[in-house]
Amino acid sequence: MKNFVYQNPTKIIFGEGTINQIGKEIKNHGVNKVLIIYGGGSILKNGVYEEVTKSLKEHDVDYVEVSGVQPNPVLSKVQEAINKAKEEKVEGLLAIGGGSVYDTTKAVSIGCHYEGNVWDFYERKLKPKSAMPIFGVLTISATASEMNMGSVITNEDEDKKWSCGSPVMYPKVSIIDPKVQATLPPNQTANTAIDTMAHVFELYFDGTEDVDVLMEYSEGIIRTTMKHVKVLLEDPTNYQSRAQLAWCATLGLNGSNGVGRSGGDWASHNIEHSLSVLYGVSHGAGLAIVFPAWMKYVYKENIDMFERFAEQIFNITEGTKEEKALKAIEELKIFFKSLNAPVTLKEIGVKPEELDEIADNAAMQAPLGTLKKLEREDILEILKIAYK
Template identity: 50%
Template sequence: MNNFIFQNPTKIIFGKETIEKIGDELKKNNIKKVLIHYGGGSIKKNGVYDKVVISLKENNIEFIEVSGVKPNPRLSKVIEGIEFAKKNNVDGILAIGGGSVIDSAKAIAGGFFYDDYIWNAFATKNRFKKALPLFVILTLSATGSEMNGNAVITNEKTNQKWTTSGLALYPKVSIIDPTVQFSLPKKQTINGAVDAISHAMEFYFDGTKNNEIQLQLAESIIRTIITTTEILLGNPEDYDARANLVWSATLALNGLLSTGTKGGDWSSHELEHSLSALFDVSHGEGLAIIFPAWLKYNYNEHIERFDRFALKIFNIDTGNPSIDAKLGIETLIEWYKKIGQPTTLKEIGITENNIDKLVENATQKEYIGRLKRLSKEDIINIYKLAL
């Protein structure tokens, strides 16, 4: 096990009828005027927006709004948000949405105090040191952004989808009401599940040895996501399945699984980010395509771990570690197909002709991979395997 620091100050308020508490939480944190940040307006259809507004008014909290955040959230929207927040002198941000909205809100919260050009917080080591207090009402479980300090933003001018992180970006309070996700399109539940499983796998397959407790925790999270996703495809309003999925997704990227590891491999995420940046693919679909290709390409780098994955997740045990490792990957792909995910680039219209562009985008990163540091040739091979 490696040395680590774990610190996660976010307060989670979880369960039924919890959205109503948002005004009180803002008040306790001395927020007088808040910027509400959200996406395309589904929160106005499902009643979340109204509940928030009532709670804010009851607690005499002023609010202004910036909406229209899109999946793969854009830098231009972040800049719009920062300018509006400054002009209106808000003292807090309230994100109502999934990972895209939360990440966009984090960039606004950090950008509010940032003197440098905003993209430098993503591109360089000049990360956000200070941020407006951030509050979250989660409406889609996937990225874990409700309980971590990470934000992924797409610079649409340069086609870069890059990540920043820092202690200042952890939400003060995140409210997670699983019932809000009853009305999600199935596709979004599935994308979220694949994203959360992928987070757990990034830590699981980063080459760390002798981290038994973290492996068992990761396996617990992956197994629970698989079983609860299957239940929800039959009945999206099964509360307990939804609650278990939602909390598992949060735990998959709140720092717990990272403890004692090398920090995660993250190759699959980086290669997927290039896919999303260039072709606006949804992250969950991109991961269902890229991660299996990465697994196939790298299983020989840590065969015992891949063997263990097959056993602990899918009960595969032929006695031959190499066969088990491959069967484990194949079974994961079959499961992705079963829940309706694409598992090849071709299915989403990307062909061999696009690979040069993907590789060019991906190789801008300082480095990719901890289990194996990927060379340009490795990156080409993995994208080709994903075709």
């Protein structure tokens, strides 16, 4: 284990029927007016919006709102919300939605305390020093943004999907009611599970030695996610499976699974971000394509780790280390396919001649990864593996 500092101040309120606590929590923080940030309006249909605003009114919390946050959330929406928050002199931000809404809200929180362009933080020109307090009601569990300090935003003018992280961006309170996720369509449920697995993979495969307890922890999250996403594809309203999938998503990237490691590999995520920005592919689907290809390209860098993965996740006990590793990568693809996720670039309509452009985009932040440091030519090779 490497030395680490761990502190996660977010208060999680988890379970069925908890959304009506949001007004009280906000008021307890001395916040009297919030900007509600949400997406395309599913919260208007499933009753979440009504329940939240009722709770705000009951606790005399005034509110204004910005809606229309898209998957792969964009900078222009962040800027619109920052302007609104400043004009309306709100004292806090309230995210209602999934990771995209949370990530947008986090960008707004630091943008409200900064006179320059909030993108400066994503370009790593400077670090955020303070932020407007963030509250949230999570309606799609996948990114763990509800309990971490990270945000990923797409600058659509510059084709950059980049991240920013700071302790000032931890939400104060997040409410997770898994029941509201019962109406997610199957492909979105699948994508959330893939995203969770991918977060754990980034940490699991970062190459750090002597982290048994974290390897075990990671494997537990992966196995539980794989089990319950399958249940939900058959039985989408199964509350207990929604609850377990939701908590796995939070644990996958709330920091607890990353302590003592090198910080994660993140090459696959970075490559996937280029797919999202160039093709608008959903994050989970993009990860289902990129991750097995990345594994195939890098597994020799730490064959023992891939052997362990094969044994612990897919019960593969026969064969050489290499055979086990390769079989596990195939099994992973088969699993993703069983969720109806794409596993090749071809399936999402990418043309062979476009791989160079994707590589160029991803290579803007090269070298990527820690298990193997990837330059542009490595990224291109991974894309070639991912193609077919």
